[in-house]
Amino acid sequence: MKNQYMLDVLETVKKRNPGEPEFIQAVTEVFETIEPVIEARPDLVAAGVLDRIVEPERQIIFRVPWVDDSGKVRVNRGYRIQFNSAIGPYKGGIRLHPSVYMGIIKFLGFEQIFKNSLTTLPMGGAKGGSDFDPKGKSDAEVMRFCQSFMTELYRHIGADCDVPAGDIGTGGREIGFMFGQYKRLQNEFTGVLTGKGIPYGGSLARTQATGYGLCYFTDEMLKANGKSFQGQTVVISGSGNVAIYACEKATELGAKVVAVSDSNGYIYDANGINLDVVKQIKEVERGRIKEYAERVPGSVYTEGCKGIWTIPCDIALPCATQNEIDGESAAILVKNGCYAVAEGANMPSTPDAINTYLANGVLYGPAKAANAGGVATSGLEMSQNSQRLSWTFEEVDEKLHNIMKNIFAACDSAAKTYGMEGNYMAGANIAGFLKVAEAMKAQGCV
């Protein structure tokens, strides 16, 4: 990046957000790819769009006290960052994981601005979460935590203001407890959360949406380059919501998924992952992926998660967490013949890994575009709630499929317009940025 104005803004971001490397990483990646837009659009510079877009509109940090099953008082820290409302109400998930701190929520909230813009639906960017670890907690403990979390959060959100959803550690169970508490406090039944259960306003296909959408996007990217999922070997990291439904759709599209993982280790199954077993272990029993090897003959479990990227594959779909593929892992993927990486997780590739993909002609589907199907379907859930109607699974799935096709087309076309054909990361950042930037300029200095 050579543009002095952009370098100055980035310097300010670094000074204002010390000790938050993930946030700096996310901002740097966007800046490096939108430089030609900034060079071509002095009006956006004059409107202070960049100076404003890197500063969250509002950041909320709060105490979350709850009582565990032994009667002991526990305290977690809750966050909600309402990053940008230029194109719609704040929208983004809630992450419950012990690694959560301001830098994680800020990077996720920042990326959400551009992702939500790419969906073409009217949603601003936000993210929230807590350092609470749902693992090993009883349902009653999770409920008390969620109720306490919402007892503070409810005053900051609303169906037309800020609509949270799931992310790591927050699934249907947690959304249910949070929705119940919101309704009780506000005495209002509204679409204030997405990812709700089907009996109380949830959308069919939201559970599948991120994983399915990832495969729809990847399919478009492969087809545009003369390839397809048919007969290809796929490695998927993670075994949570995104990984499970990515595995389901990739298999349906003719691929063989040979590996999945969790934070302890990974499974290799040369016969193709038996997803019913994974669903039973992860969705029903809330167990560890290690148990797969005990139930499926011929599969092998290896301790540690990084080794999953040494398994030879044609297509890699990282669906666990940020920075899970570093430069070294990316080089091994390339050496083993992997020619496409599409991101179900948010920011799973380090800058070194991305450089390795681009230098080796790997087709690279960046998170903001590739995993946008989850939040897009959340947008469809909001539409259904506003209409007080429910669409069928097929209707929602078809809309999702079209949205993912359009997202790929937008990334492809923006990359071409700015002379970076085939660089879908640049295309995603540019297309996502431009819509928000125009809206921010039109609304004046707010």
Ligand code: NDP
């Ligand atoms: P889940 O909680 O359902 O699953 C997360 C999976 O990733 C688990 O297998 C978990 O293993 C693994 N994982 C989490 N943290 C780490 C870590 N630090 N190191 C190694 N593995 C880890 O979450 P989701 O599937 O919903 O989310 C996965 C990714 O997709 C995240 O990056 C999320 O931000 C992103 N995403 C999610 C969307 C959604 O709709 N849910 C939408 C768009 C993006 P373990 O059980 O051992 O912790």
Ligand code: 2IT
């Ligand atoms: O990262 C993401 O896009 C999500 N976790 C989904 C957010 C949402 O509002 O559905």
